[in-house]
Amino acid sequence: MKPVIVSGLKPSGELHIGNYLGMLKQAVELQNSNKYRCFYFIADYHALTQRYNPKEKAEEIYKMAVDAFSAGIDPKKSVIFVQSHVSEHANLAWIFNTITPVGKLQGMIEYKEKLSEGQIPNAGLLDYPVLMAADILLYKAEFVPVGEDQRQHVELTREVVRTFNDRFGKTFKEPKAVHTKAPRIMSLDNPTKKMSKSMPAGCLYLSDSPEVIREKVKRAVTDSLTGIDYDPEKRPAVSNLVLVYSEFSGVPIPEVVKKFHGVGYAKFKEELAEVITKTLKPFQEKRKKLLKDKRLVMSTLEAGTKKAKPIAQKTMKEVAKKVGLI
Numbered sequence: 001m002k003p004v005i006v007s008g009l010k011p012s013g014e015l016h017i018g019n020y021l022g023m024l025k026q027a028v029e030l031q032n033s034n035k036y037r038c039f040y041f042i043a044d045y046h047a048l049t050q051r052y053n054p055k056e057k058a059e060e061i062y063k064m065a066v067d068a069f070s071a072g073i074d075p076k077k078s079v080i081f082v083q084s085h086v087s088e089h090a091n092l093a094w095i096f097n098t099i100t101p102v103g104k105l106q107g108m109i110e111y112k113e114k115l116s117e118g119q120i121p122n123a124g125l126l127d128y129p130v131l132m133a134a135d136i137l138l139y140k141a142e143f144v145p146v147g148e149d150q151r152q153h154v155e156l157t158r159e160v161v162r163t164f165n166d167r168f169g170k171t172f173k174e175p176k177a178v179h180t181k182a183p184r185i186m187s188l189d190n191p192t193k194k195m196s197k198s199m200p201a202g203c204l205y206l207s208d209s210p211e212v213i214r215e216k217v218k219r220a221v222t223d224s225l226t227g228i229d230y231d232p233e234k235r236p237a238v239s240n241l242v243l244v245y246s247e248f249s250g251v252p253i254p255e256v257v258k259k260f261h262g263v264g265y266a267k268f269k270e271e272l273a274e275v276i277t278k279t280l281k282p283f284q285e286k287r288k289k290l291l292k293d294k295r296l297v298m299s300t301l302e303a304g305t306k307k308a309k310p311i312a313q314k315t316m317k318e319v320a321k322k323v324g325l326i
């Protein structure tokens with residue numbers, strides 16, 4: 001049996017280049033390698049932990065699926081579905097809740113960051129990593145392609161595995177987080193914050209038009225020093241842009257720095273906008289077509305649910321028996 005890969009996309013807004021470079025691009029590569037059984041889901045339950053407009057949520061969920069397909073997630077090669085359509089995600093999270101210390105969840109970096117950004121600390125937000133552990137372990141995943149922000153959550157999943165196996169007998173294996181070379185793309189307007197859907201001012205969206213991309217890149221903060229360089233400690237803003245250039249062009253970072261030696265910010269930013277626009281073109285064309293075919297998208301997701309559900313049910317049955325339910 002091929003090892004299992006699981007990852008999710010939270011429909012809390014449109015996908016940005018951080019989501020793409022930190023996770024989605026790799027998710028597609030792993031799928032295409034043919035070495036894994038890949039499960040990718042739209043994490044709608046996770047999205048409900050943030051303040052949202054219920055009238056917009058269904059559209060966001062649908063668009064997130066469109067974006068995943070447009071970026072190359074292929075239903076012939078991967079199982080793709082909506083999290084809430086497989087109720088076992090919530091059921092398993094409940095069991096894991098009973099073995100997870102609250103103090104551990106209160107100490108999670110992402111949780112504390114969301115609070116510092118002014119979010120109301122609802123129980124779902126606190127519980128996010130436990131639901132994520134269930135997302136991963138329902139399918140007994142070995143690898144989880146995620147951005148750096150999710151590393152601590154995968155670590156918690158590993159702790160859940162150890163606790164569960166200790167108390168109820170060996171059931172799960174500890175999964176590993178796998179990161180790309182761009183695990184943390186920073187916000188365009190603040191290089192100390194990661195690019196986040198919930199902070200749109202610093203985001204470059206995969207659906208942005210060439211004009212918007214040019215404008216956003218032009219406005220991206222740099223620093224008072226001159227020259228294009230890569231030194232995330234001393235020059236985080238410029239280094240972030242160099243990393244984005246490298247990832248979109250496929251040119252290694254040292255060569256990017258060499259290529260733009262002595263070149264001003266304006267020229268570098270023009271070329272950066274161009275390489276992003278060019279790379280995103282096929283994605284945007286596919287997206288435009290798929291957005292018009294809601295029936296196809298919904299039926300593909302339904303087919304994904306049919307594949308995911310029996311596997312989730314099997315794990316849940318095993319867990320229920322182990323923890324003493326009848």
Ligand code: AQP
Nearest residue numbers: 010012018019022023146147183184185195196197198
């Ligand atoms: N800035 C980032 N750089 C690299 N990777 C990132 N990811 C998120 N932001 C960056 C990774 O993208 C995948 C999908 O993310 P998500 O949809 O699950 O939501 P998130 O991690 O909470 O991302 P956001 O954009 O910051 O959403 P909000 O603002 O709504 O919380 C994940 O693998 C994530 O690590």
